[in-house]
Amino acid sequence: MTENTIAVEHVGAQHLITEPPVRDTGAAATLRRSARRRKGLKGLGFHAFVLALTVVILYPAVWMFLSAFKPSSDIIGEVNPIPTDWTLDNFTKALSGIGGVSFWTFFGNSLILAVLSVIGIVLSATVSAYAFSRIEFPGRNIWFGLMIGTLLLPFHVVIIPQYIIFNNLGMVNTFWPLLLGKFLASEAFFVFLMVQFMRNLPRELDEAARIDGAGHVRIFRSIMLPLMRPPIITASIFAFIWSWNDFLGPLLYLKKPDLYSLPIALRLYVDQTSVSDYGAQMAMAVLALVPVLLFFIVFQRYIVDGVATQGLKG
Amino acid sequence: MKTRNKLTMALGVTTVFALALSGCSSSDDSGSGGDAAAVSTDEDITISLAWWGNDDRAAKYEQAVDLFEKAHPNITVQTQFQAWDDYWTARNTEAAGKALPDVMQMDLSYLRQYAATGQLGDLSAQEGVNLDVSGLDESLLESGAIDGKQYAIPTSTNTLALFYNADITDALGMEPPADGYTWDEFDQWFLDVAKAGASEDPAVYGGADYAVTFWFFLQWFMQSGEQPFTEDGQLNFTQDDMKEWLNSTADLRDAKAVYPVEKAKQLEPLTGFTTNEAAAEVSWDNFLAGYVADSGTENIEMLPIPAGDDGQQHLFYKPSMLLAPSSSSEHPDAAAALIDFLINDPEVGTIFGTSKGVPAVAAQRDAMDVEAGSIDEKVVAYEDSVADIVTESAPIPVQGFGAIEAEFKRLGEELQYGNITVDEFVEQWWANAEQNIPQS
Amino acid sequence: MTTLTRDAAPSSAPAKRARRWKPSEVRAGYAFLTPWLLGFFLLTAGPMIASLYLAFTDYNLFTDPQWVGFDNFTQLFQDPRFLQSAKVTAIYVLVGTPVKLVAALAVAMLLNMKHRGQGAYRSIFYAPSLIGASVSIAIVWKAMFIDDGIVDTVGQFFGMQAGGWVGNPDMTMPMMILLAVWQFGAPMVIFLAGLKQVPAELYEAASVDGAGPVRKFLRITLPMLSPVIFFNLLLETIAAFQVFSSAFIISGGSGGPAGSTLFYTLYLYIRGFNDFRMGYASAMAWVLVIVVGVITAIFFKTSKSWVHYSGDAR
Incomplete structure (x- = not known):
């Protein structure tokens, strides 16, 4: 409880929350190092196991990556992941765009949509x-139940009514239909995710801040948001990736090729009614993966690193 | 729409949604039929054009639309394109919202669905004003008409062909089926190939079980000299007809002389034919380009399909693609002018070649830049060679065609896995068809 | 410290207090809820009600819906393909979901250990979830499961004679489940974020008390993680009931071979968009809402006894 009290005293100054955890002293570090040596064997076992798992898990990904270097007719039905004829043609073709629209236009549209989705979802879902x-008010449980209820309906049957709404609002051919819902917390998954994490933060935090005279806006901004970093990063990653890969929304609402996102373009290489280019599709799919992978690599460490919850609790 | 409005009100639905629905009900059919005036040359007009296809077609349409915009400087064409499946998801949704593009590529199998429900505009009044159809064969033009109204104009045609891989037949020391071969002889050829190819690794087959493709059944039925669908959009064949057709390849299935369905499923969207494990495939003639690309061999040859009991093939030119105006278009004149340009302009013919099928209008056919030995040349040569045996006009599919065709395919899969008999196939298909084809 | 440990251990739900709502709290509550309320009433509620109405109509997308009462529902239960899709989906939910969640939790705990290279491992283990949403996954995944593909080869080594799983209707369900399990990245990341919320002091204190790893897992990890476990369990279950994309892509939209991947929402989609029977599809959707709704309600009811929120129990 003592640390907690300290934390509360610091809330006004907003210090402790962002303060880095206490550094190891030299002596402690030495102790830890020898402990690590003792754990060496255990570490070896860990790495052997995880590496084995990696091979199993990555095999399909490697197959996909290498397929992008195969001629189009060598991809389907081919067991061997290693190309017999290496080629870069697929990438040249994928990068050359479609119908006068450049690859980078598709890429840029996807990026705008994904970034705005992240912002919208993080803002609306946390609020x-x-x-x-954290707030007790009448009707809360009913609204919560309704929110969970929106998760239950398969989205296919609301496609048409939703399209009619956006069409009548004149929003077809804009990014609005794809973003409005994100800024209005329509995706219950994210709200529920945040609720689960927020409910698990100790109540002493806000109660003490209240005594300090802080209102809800300040508690939300100064206590909740910093402590919610892991779920916020998690939600950002999902929001980014789901938007990046979303296909049906752009298909229905973006009619101008200049507005198309990558998944629409990707599907154009395979046309059952004429000639399909599986190689170019594979190459574009690989290229499309790069940003999401980078996004994940950059942000995954914030899920697990440097949150000062430990300092606040206990 | 009335009932829905009342109900949604009663349910106290949000204002926006009520608004959405009222907006939906107020948009009635405009632009269909009526008078046509020559398309304006000074008013700024923007019309939309939607098509399905791949990146290659995108480049071609872009060129063609540029030419049109040059010829009509006051008209801007906003194009959009999707892959085949996505195209229909998008169009169906737009149809529900009464927001279809002004001009859209139309497929024969969806034509009646869209026309009968008032989605498409009637081009009859546009003929001779903004639209010249004189270059089209009469019976071909009719394939875009229902009940005397011209809902769509065919851009190009295809017809059925037997493709065979000459590399495979040569390697097996086999001859392709002889001129004027019958269905029975074709089946025997399948057996022979399967026998000769059994020792290959992987084993080579004659081809996939062709009986489970709905269009082939229709073509076979037409060899009796009748259309498979009636004028008023009902089935014209009987359960016994279908049983006879499906039983015709039963021997091949029993002898395991057709490409195994287990393997075919592994290769989708390719087939045994395009992975060079089957010698032949029946399909539409403009698929040649795809076959060459997927199989990696140029030696794909074409023959007419097997002949019926009277020794005739009874082929028909199917519009491989049509162009149709939306009934809700605000610029029916400009839409008609765009369709006119795309089907008649010789330069457009040069741009597309046979990639959409062989152009329907002679001026476009003649303008094609056919290189010797090219795929275009082979397809045109094939259509020329069968011109005399194309004796039927294309059937106009019933409403719900997409659903009954898909059901045929699904049951065909069950049949090949041995999960159902031919009788069960026909019984189940019929029950489904009764649900999906509106009674007249 | 003591309070937190008490919170982490099972405790009864807080007694319901009869109370007056504080006006300032009510105002704050609705202010914070405004985005969600706007989204709910503008974008979500209308289409949901419309789909409920359509469930009682014959609606082909092109012409006005016709009221048919309960016809769609009575037809449903006589439709062998509907029953097939229900069966396929039930198996998928019952087998796939637990396996996926256990895998996700196990890997999350592995990746939460203090070892070098964890960032790299996290990224690698998340990669399948990135690829899984790509249209290219159909080609990639099938390549693993065709004749003499990697799975068949390994299977033969262990004496399995299944051949390629893709074309074998008995083996496509295991294939689909493996595809789902392979994409354990999303629940894994959420578990990881949850594990980071567990204060390290709890483990340290438990170590002082001489608790072993199993005891720590049962006494600290599981209770502290319970809100996140609950979230993943509920959301993965709902998602499994609604599984669509992977089945759609892998079977090319048909649910084949021989109906073995005809998942519920895939059949719903086929009915609505291919057969133009949106009324029937809506009826299917609402049957699913009821079934999943009951399951969700049961989850919430039972959750009171095993999910513990540090911010709730006072």
Whole structure:
């Protein structure tokens, strides 16, 4: 409880929350190093196991990556992941664009949509989750139940009514239909995710801040948001990737090729009614993976690194 | 729409949604039929054009649309394109929202669905004003008409052909089927190939079980000299007809002389034919380009399909693609002018070649830049060679055709896995067809 | 410290207090909930109600819906393909979901250990979830499961004679489940974020008390992680009931071979968009809503006894 009290005293100055964890002293580090040596064997076992798992898990990904270097007619039905004829033609073709629209236009559209989705979802989901998890008001449970209820309906049957709404609002051929819902917390998955994490933060935090005279806006901004970093990063990663890969929304709402996102373009290489270029599709799929992979690699460490919750709790 | 409005009100639906629905009900059919005026040359007009296809077609359409915009400087064409499946998902959704593009590529199998439900505009009044159809064969033009209204104009044609891989037949020391071969002889050829190819690694077959493709059944039925669908959009064949057709390849299935379905499923969207494990495949003639690309061999040859009991093939030119205006278009005149340009302009013919099928209008056919030995040349040569045996006009599919065709395919799979008998196939297909084809 | 340990251990739900709502709290609650409420009423509620209405109509997308009462529902239960799709989906939910969640939790715990290279491993293990949403996954995944593909080869080594799984209707369900399990990245990341919320002090204190790893897992990890476990369990279950994309892509939209991958929402989609029977599809959707709704309600009911929120129990 003592540390907690300290934390609360610091809330006004907003210090402790962002303060880095206490550094190891030299002596402690030495101790840890020898402990690590003792754990060496255990570490070896860990790496052997995880590496084996990696091979199994990555095999399909490697197959996919290498297929992008195969001629189109060597891809389907081919067991061997290693190309017999290496070629870069697929990438040249994928990068050359479609119908006068450059690859980078598709790429840029996907990027804009993904980034705005992340912003929208993080803002709206955390705010809504705060209401659901930290404020007591009449109707809360009913709204919460309804929110969970929106998860249950398969989305295919709301495609048409939703299209009619956006069409009548004149929003077809804009990014609005794809983004509005994100800024209005329509994706219950994210709200619920935030609720689960927020409810698990100790109540002492806000109660003490209240005594300090902080209102909900300040508690939300200064206590909740910093402590919610792992779920926020998690949600950002999902929001980015799901938007990046979303296909049906762009298909229905983006009619101008200049507005197309990558998944629409990707599918154009395979046409059952004429000639298909599986190689170019594979190459574009590989290229499309690069940003999401980078996004994940950059942000995954924030899920697990440097959150000061430990300092605040206990 | 009335009932829906009342109900949604009663349910106290949000204002926006009510608004959406009322907006939906107020948009009635405009632009269909009526008077046509020559398309304006000074008013700024933007029309939309949607098509399905691949990156290659995108480049071609872009060129063609540029030419049109040059010829009509006041008209801007906003194009959009999707892959085949996606195209229909998008169009169906737009149809529900009454927001279809002004001009869209149309497929024969969806034509009646869209026309009968008032989605398409009637081009009859445009003929001679903005639209010249004189270059089209009469019976071909009719394949875009329902109940005397011209809902769509064919851009190009295809017809069925037997493709065979000469590399495979040569390697097996086999001859392709002889001129005027019958269905029975074709089956025997399948057996022979399977026998000769059994020792190959992987084993080589004659081809896939062709009986489970709906269009082939229709073509076979037409060899009796009748259309498979009636004028008023009902089935014209009987359950016994279908049983006879499906039983015709039963021997091949029993002898395991057709390409195994287990393997075919592994290769989708390719087939045994395009992975060079089957010698032949029946399909539409403009698929040649795809076959050459997928199989990696140029030696794909074409023959007419097997002949019926009277020794005739009874082929028909199917519009491989049509262009149709939307009934909700605000610029039916400009839409008609665009369709006119795309089907008649010789330069457009040069641009597309046979990639959409052989152009329907002679001026476009003649303008094609056919290189010797090219795929275009082979397809044109094939259509020329069968011109005399194309004796039927294309059937106009019933409403719900997409659903009954898909059901045929699905049951065909069950049949090949041995999960159902031919009788069960026909019984189940019929029950499905009764649900999906609206009674007249 | 003591309070937290008490929170982490099972405790009864807080007694419901009869209370007056504080006006400032009510205002704050609704202020924070505004984005969600706007989204719900503008974008979500209308289409949901419309789909419920359509469930009682014959609606072909092109012409006005016709009221048919309960016809769609009575037809449903006589439709062998509907029953097939329900069966396929039930197997997928019952087998796939637990396997995927256990895998995700196990890997998350592995990746939460203090070892070198964890960032790289996290990225690698998440990679399948990135690829899984790509249209190219159909070609990639099938290549693993065709005759003499890697799975068949390994299978033969162990004396399995299944041949290629793709074309074998008995083996496509295991293939689909493996595809789902392979993409354990999303629940794994959420588990990881949850593990980071567990204060390290709890483990340290438990070590002082002489607790072993199993005891720590049961007494600290599981209770502290319970909100996240609950989230993943519920959301993965709902997602499994609604599984669509992977089956759609892998079977080319047909649900084949021989109906073995005819998942519920795939059949719903076929009915709605291929057969133009959106009324029937809507009826299917609402049957699913009821089934999954009951399951969700049961989950929430039972969750009171095993899910513990540090921010709730006071």
